[in-house]
Amino acid sequence: MKSYNIALIKGDGIGPEIIDEAVKVLDAVAACENIEFNYQEALMGGCAYDVTGDPLPQETIDISLSSNAVLFGAIGGQKWDTLPREKRPESGLLRFRKELGVFANLRPANVYDELVNASSLKPEIVKGVDLMVVRELIGGIYFGEPKGRDENKGWNTMVYTRPEIERIAHVAFKIAMERSKKVCSVDKANVLDVSQLWREVVEEVAKEYPEVELSHMYVDNAAMQLIRDPKQFDVILTGNIFGDILSDEASMLSGSIGLLPSASVGSSIGVYEPIHGSAPDIAGQGIANPIATIASASMMLRFALGENRAADRIDYGIKQALAEGYRTKDIAGFDAKEVCSTSEMGSIIANFA
């Protein structure tokens, strides 16, 4: 029996509720596939600050680094928004990404046929959308120096080096090879020097993938094209902040941000998490949609552990639950047969998986 160590970082807000459902589903598929998960919980975000005074205790890094993969819920909440910058949950998250070296954030945006009416976009625009945003995650303006502020001025630096661009570009092209072999690199090369280098280096890396069709798009145009005709995209390759903006925008194609998973990879340990936040306003009510987190667990099985059959089971479980009309509150308006709670949805998917 294969056995894996999974670090569980539940975090704040709805984090614990949704991670619990992902664990339920993981355990269900483990039983069928003769694998075993050993979970170790670790604190991050506001809850970590409350207990240890630090949003990212060293222990959390240690536990994560000694695991096979990290399954992550969500962090943050108004309660901690007035803390000094370095104590805030978000600072813990950014440091965590950096410590783990997860430079590639993979954010698929796909549309379940059953929910094709759930988007604010017309069904004919979103039906069949299946794209992947590959976002650089530990560079760019999020981390660039110099940065700082005083009473009269604030500044941050958007900086990329050639090796940083090369490694993220390779990730995008490799993913494209497994998909429809198209990469659209998004930048603002008509204005930014850093984008000019980005574009050049992406062109160079592209030469190693002659089968992949490369195009470039300015970020303002990309924000438009994503809603005008999202099906034109296969893999979108972009930097940290552009990827932050575009992937959130793309999530709207799917109908609910509660549906979409993500993977942050690059070093030996990957972090798998829903793209939504901690939603403190609905925490504890049992109405959060666990599908994004369950789908993240599936990505973990596939990308981190190579357990593709188990991952397929989860994906099938999600599709089946939706096909049979089970809906959490966020998607209750769309062909619901039964509106269910967070934990009911987890159990239903676990049963189908």
Add this chain to the structure above:
Amino acid sequence: MKSYNIALIKGDGIGPEIIDEAVKVLDAVAACENIEFNYQEALMGGCAYDVTGDPLPQETIDISLSSNAVLFGAIGGQKWDTLPREKRPESGLLRFRKELGVFANLRPANVYDELVNASSLKPEIVKGVDLMVVRELIGGIYFGEPKGRDENKGWNTMVYTRPEIERIAHVAFKIAMERSKKVCSVDKANVLDVSQLWREVVEEVAKEYPEVELSHMYVDNAAMQLIRDPKQFDVILTGNIFGDILSDEASMLSGSIGLLPSASVGSSIGVYEPIHGSAPDIAGQGIANPIATIASASMMLRFALGENRAADRIDYGIKQALAEGYRTKDIAGFDAKEVCSTSEMGSIIANFA
């Protein structure tokens, strides 16, 4: 008879065609309102480079500064994309904005009832949308120092000073006072130091406008909310690059980027231009939609010249042309009675105006 000096910068691609239609409409309303326009043409962009070797000749700045307002088409095209950075059309445009001191870019996104089906978003989502993006235009990462690149590294600086933020915030609050009295300031204060200052200063300025309701939103969330529920917005206040991205995204609510005007103001001379680009692929075919440019001329009459009656005439002309089913090719799929060319559309609007 009142007389105004208008600098006409037609630019590249479809620029000349659409400016010609705006002039046609301006002259039509001038005749009715007993005003007179003296146009002076000036070169900018690729055409200026071709003639003078400089995308922004000094003469163009001089003509603009001695005019009452600038009506601008669009610039750029692949032909000039390989020129050295400072010779490219975009560099001319950025320098032009800076030279004229137009720090506030106003980009309305509204939806004509007649075209409520033209958007890729559902009609019930876009019907009645009427928002204004107030984008800071001559600061932020577009101009921040240090910037540059070498073989291995590229860098730009996103920087804002207190006075820069104050003046753009005042513009947004003043505009909100004339509208629904809501300002949503968009930043990335959970990550960027510059955004923290931005947020603080906007809070301070807000105190002078107690009637206006101020909210803050992270840029990733704003990109999402703009498509999830655009009617929640009245005035969106944001920095240069976030405004570039969000206003292009917002333009998709209206159904065609060929519909939306913009004004860049701040100093004594304002620049009025469509938000779309020079579209070299359709230049010279007579199929470009002139409505965005004609609507920009209306904004010019209203904001620069105080000729509100003439502006109302133009707005009425546009609405009437749409109501009677006249459509250019980009919007031909939506309740067209007659598909018309660029210049036919200009004449029809001029007749109704």
